Amino acid sequence: MAEITILEAVNLALARALEENPDVVVFGEDVGVNGGVFRATEGLQKRYGAERVLDTPLAETMIAGMAIGMAAQGLRPVAEVQFMGFIYPTIEQMICHATRLRNRTRGRITCPMVLRAPYGGGIHAPEHHSESTEAIFAHMPGLRVVIPSSPLRAYGLLLAAIQDPDPVVFLEPKRIYRMMKQEVPDDGEALPLDVCFQLRDGADVTLVTWGAMTHETLQAAEQLAAEGISCDVLDVATIKPLDMETILNSVAKTGRCVIIHEAARTGGVGAEIAAQLAEHGLLSLFAPVQRVTGYDTIMPMFKLENDYMPSTERIITAVKKTLEEA
Amino acid sequence: MTNEEKKCIAQFEIHHTQLLNQAGELVGPLPDFAASYETLLALYRTMVQTRTFDSKAIALQRTGKMGTYSSSMGQEAVATGIGHAMRFEDVLLPTYREYAAQFQRGVAMSEILRYWGGDERGMAYANQPHDMPITVPIATHVPQCAGIAYAMKLRKEARVAVCVLGDGATSKGDFYEGINLAGAWQLPMVVVVTNNHWAISVPREVQTRAQTLAQKAIAAGIPGEQVDGNDVIAMRHVISNAIEKARSGGGPTLVEAMTYRMHDHTTADDASRYRDQSIVDEHKRLDPIDRLRKYLTANHNWDDDKEKSLHAACAAEVEVAVNDYLETPPVPPETMFDHLYETLPDALQAQRDEVEQLGKQKKGGDHHG
Ligand SMILES: Cc1ncc(C[n+]2csc(CCOP(=O)(O)OP(=O)(O)O)c2C)c(N)n1
Numbered sequence: 096m097a098e099i100t101i102l103e104a105v106n107l108a109l110a111r112a113l114e115e116n117p118d119v120v121v122f123g124e125d126v127g128v129n130g131g132v133f134r135a136t137e138g139l140q141k142r143y144g145a146e147r148v149l150d151t152p153l154a155e156t157m158i159a160g161m162a163i164g165m166a167a168q169g170l171r172p173v174a175e176v177q178f179m180g181f182i183y184p185t186i187e188q189m190i191c192h193a194t195r196l197r198n199r200t201r202g203r204i205t206c207p208m209v210l211r212a213p214y215g216g217g218i219h220a221p222e223h224h225s226e227s228t229e230a231i232f233a234h235m236p237g238l239r240v241v242i243p244s245s246p247l248r249a250y251g252l253l254l255a256a257i258q259d260p261d262p263v264v265f266l267e268p269k270r271i272y273r274m275m276k277q278e279v280p281d282d283g284e285a286l287p288l289d290v291c292f293q294l295r296d297g298a299d300v301t302l303v304t305w306g307a308m309t310h311e312t313l314q315a316a317e318q319l320a321a322e323g324i325s326c327d328v329l330d331v332a333t334i335k336p337l338d339m340e341t342i343l344n345s346v347a348k349t350g351r352c353v354i355i356h357e358a359a360r361t362g363g364v365g366a367e368i369a370a371q372l373a374e375h376g377l378l379s380l381f382a383p384v385q386r387v388t389g390y391d392t393i394m395p396m397f398k399l400e401n402d403y404m405p406s407t408e409r410i411i412t413a414v415k416k417t418l419e420e421a
Numbered sequence: 422m423t424n425e426e427k428k429c430i431a432q433f434e435i436h437h438t439q440l441l442n443q444a445g446e447l448v449g450p451l452p453d454f455a456a457s458y459e460t461l462l463a464l465y466r467t468m469v470q471t472r473t474f475d476s477k478a479i480a481l482q483r484t485g486k487m488g489t490y491s492s493s494m495g496q497e498a499v500a501t502g503i504g505h506a507m508r509f510e511d512v513l514l515p516t517y518r519e520y521a522a523q524f525q526r527g528v529a530m531s532e533i534l535r536y537w538g539g540d541e542r543g544m545a546y547a548n549q550p551h552d553m554p555i556t557v558p559i560a561t562h563v564p565q566c567a568g569i570a571y572a573m574k575l576r577k578e579a580r581v582a583v584c585v586l587g588d589g590a591t592s593k594g595d596f597y598e599g600i601n602l603a604g605a606w607q608l609p610m611v612v613v614v615t616n617n618h619w620a621i622s623v624p625r626e627v628q629t630r631a632q633t634l635a636q637k638a639i640a641a642g643i644p645g646e647q648v649d650g651n652d653v654i655a656m657r658h659v660i661s662n663a664i665e666k667a668r669s670g671g672g673p674t675l676v677e678a679m680t681y682r683m684h685d686h687t688t689a690d691d692a693s694r695y696r697d698q699s700i701v702d703e704h705k706r707l708d709p710i711d712r713l714r715k716y717l718t719a720n721h722n723w724d725d726d727k728e729k730s731l732h733a734a735c736a737a738e739v740e741v742a743v744n745d746y747l748e749t750p751p752v753p754p755e756t757m758f759d760h761l762y763e764t765l766p767d768a769l770q771a772q773r774d775e776v777e778q779l780g781k782q783k784k785g786g787d788h789h790g
């Protein structure tokens with residue numbers, strides 16, 4: 096079996112969903128003829144036709160709104176927003192409608208839609224193309240927010256998102272779109288949307304992360320292992336709703352926790368995890384929880400993006416700091 | 422009921438202006454400004470300068486010296502006309518293809534290069550106090566233009582706000598919201614839609630069924646007209662009329678400028694995936710620079726020597742800008758905190774210190790490593 100990238104796994108999952116379910120419709124700006132600016136939808140319009148794989152006019156509010164309408168009719172829309180920096184016009188549609196349709200109609204009308212967007216920094220992109228603002232969506236009750244970090248998880252989680260009966264925001268870490276390859280069997284198997292994935296087993300400290308930061312986090316764990324420090328690495332993957340059980344179990348084992356995310360620190364999803372650790376795991380902690388995050392600044396343009404994003408070194412420093420406490 | 426049986430209560434027409442045809446021949450009355458050789462030369466110079474800049478910017482990106490860049494190749498007449506028609510105290514709200522207007526308004530070429538080089542200092546515009554920086558989130562600046570125009574109106578200033586956006590951008594709600602307000606409040610603003618036929622890979626006819634984009638103005642209750650955006654004389658003329666009308670209290674205008682995107686959407690794009698080179702070649706015949714050159718040659722003794730020395734002068738100017746860009750001193754990383762608020766809140770000081778510290782370590786590391 097050939098090995099594929101995250102990007103190709105997204106494409107494979109979309110193709111599988113289009114193949115298996117005639118209700119699946121894929122659309123967005125430049126997704127049809129051009130196959131998406133990152134090529135996530137490459138070839139899909141040719142294979143499944145321009146009625147199910149569509150180029151929309153340039154309007155994100157419309158993209159989200161029409162997805163809601165389609166979903167309310169029982170279709171399975173998979174809408175793309177070209178970059179997370181342009182997702183903000185969808186917010187009214189998502190928070191006022193997508194997340195509430197089931198609740199407002201007591202289950203009479205539901206909203207099984209997926210809103211996909213590439214997100215995150217580190218690719219030398221222009222202004223507004225490097226944002227990590229997943230916390231905005233994680234704050235919305237009624238929504239699932241899913242972030243894959245490997246080809247296997249991209250495939251399985253995207254299928255799960257499409258099959259899920261409720262709205263899902265699916266954020267694709269574009270910095271690692273083509274960074275790694277894995278064998279991904281095209282078996283149509285979805286992964287669970289409500290568990291963390293353990294990427295590395297360890298006893299001394301729990302590292303909690305998601306998206307592209309899994310890369311630096313695993314690097315840090317590798318370097319720390321050489322110094323005899325063993326890290327339990329968790330990819331949260333579904334940041335909403337959170338699988339705190341896995342995180343709490345890991346922290347019960349290690350007694351220490353470092354949370355790593357690319358987004359700005361204040362009000363980030365790391366804050367929620369830390370709060371829940373304080374609520375439910377305080378007594379198993381030997382040291383204060385550390386966060387290694389983007390800073391509370393505007394995401395700088397690319398000259399400084401590497402100074403903004405957590406580095407392997409910053410993660411290692413934080414881990415060592417948690418280990419200084421008895 | 423058939424339409425004949427119904428009463429017609431409103432009728433609209435959209436007019437198109439072209440003054441120079443493809444061959445550079447005058448096909449309409451010559452506007453007063455265009456009688457001046459100096460003015461025509463200034464327009465010509467700006468277009469040539471912008472194209473020279475453009476080629477160089479693409480080369481910088483291709484050789485890894487700059488980030489993604491959006492070319493205005495083939496569209497130079499649009500922003501040249503706009504920039505020339507504006508007064509310095511007016512306000513321009515550009516997107517990412519209006520370099521020709523920005524240059525005329527005091528924005529330095531090196532600043533534009535810094536911007537695409539991933540550096541916020543490229544938006545500081547040392548010699549342009551009024552204009553907004555380049556807008557990337559499509560059409561978000563149209564309501565802002567209305568706000569700027571309202572501020573001018575409230576203060577009874579004889580100033581005008583000019584907003585430029587693309588054909589694709591006219592599909593977005595912000596655009597309609599902005600022009601609606603412009604009409605409702607009769608704001609001193611001009612909205613220019615640069616119809617270059619493409620929004621990345623999506624052709625204009627897939628974007629909307631409307632016959633013209635100018636007619637979108639009708640629903641907002643404002644005049645809309647179309648102009649040959651590759652005819653810099655028509656462009657300058659139509660925009661100037663719209664601006665002066667707005668300045669004298671006559672209200673807003675929407676102008677659709679017809680042009681063609683000759684390059685990829687940006688250097689990150691590969692247009693060969695979705696459009697035939699033959700269509701692009703077709704449009705070469707409409708080139709705005711060739712067109713004015715033909716007119717100048719026929720009417721103002723323009724010749725090869727003048728052409729050559731103009732190109733040399735533009736190349737030299739671009740060269741200076743490129744060197745200035747390449748010699749830009751590095752940005753200290755901690756400055757990412759320095760323009761968030763007027764004064765840095767205490768809560769952020771520790772983060773700034775950390776970035777400064779890490780920056781020093783990195784610099785030290787670089788020296789020794
Ligand atoms: C709100 C928003 N959505 C998507 C994008 C990505 N994007 C950048 S340019 C572009 C096409 C714009 O087309 P048009 O308005 O015709 O302007 P042109 O690029 O042709 O000058 C798109 C979709 C964006 N910048 N902003």
Ligand SMILES: [Mg+2]
Nearest residue numbers: 587588619620
């Ligand atoms: Mg366009």
